[in-house]
Amino acid sequence: MSTNQPASTGPVVTNRKAVYSVVCGVLAFACIYLAPIGGLLIAVPSVTSGIHARREIATSEGLQRGDTIAVIGLMFGGGAIVTVALSWLLAQFTG
Numbered sequence: 001m002s003t004n005q006p007a008s009t010g011p012v013v014t015n016r017k018a019v020y021s022v023v024c025g026v027l028a029f030a031c032i033y034l035a036p037i038g039g040l041l042i043a044v045p046s047v048t049s050g051i052h053a054r055r056e057i058a059t060s061e062g063l064q065r066g067d068t069i070a071v072i073g074l075m076f077g078g079g080a081i082v083t084v085a086l087s088w089l090l091a092q093f094t095g
Contacts, residue, residue, distance in 0.1 A: 010063055017053035018066035018073060021046050025076025032083055040084045046077025 024046035032039035053070040 012063060012065055015053045015057050015060075015064045015066040015070065017049045017056065018070035021050035021053055021070055021073025022076065023073075024049065025073045025080065028077060028080035029083075032080055032087075036084045036087060039080055043077045043080035043084070046073050047081065050074035050077060 024042050028039045028043035028046055030039075031042055050070045050073040053073070054067055057064045057067045057070065
């Protein structure tokens with residue numbers, strides 16, 4: 001019988017960058033309403049750490065998990081960036 005266990009005997013851990021991505025993404029959305037530039041500055045690390053986390057998880061050969069968490073962080077961070085960009089464009093064109 002085959003199992004879905006990794007070949008190595010090490011424990012399976014959640015990638016820290018994936019968790020960092022979600023935390024930064026949520027903080028970015030919360031910060032947008034107080035200071036949009038601050039939200040943008042927090043959203044960029046959310047996206048970059050989510051990308052790095054997904055890459056590390058894919059190459060870990062089953063020793064790391066958290067791909068879904070990284071995708072959620074990417075969505076929060078990307079959504080915050082789009083929200084700031086759209087609100088800036090709206091402010092520019094509506095005088």
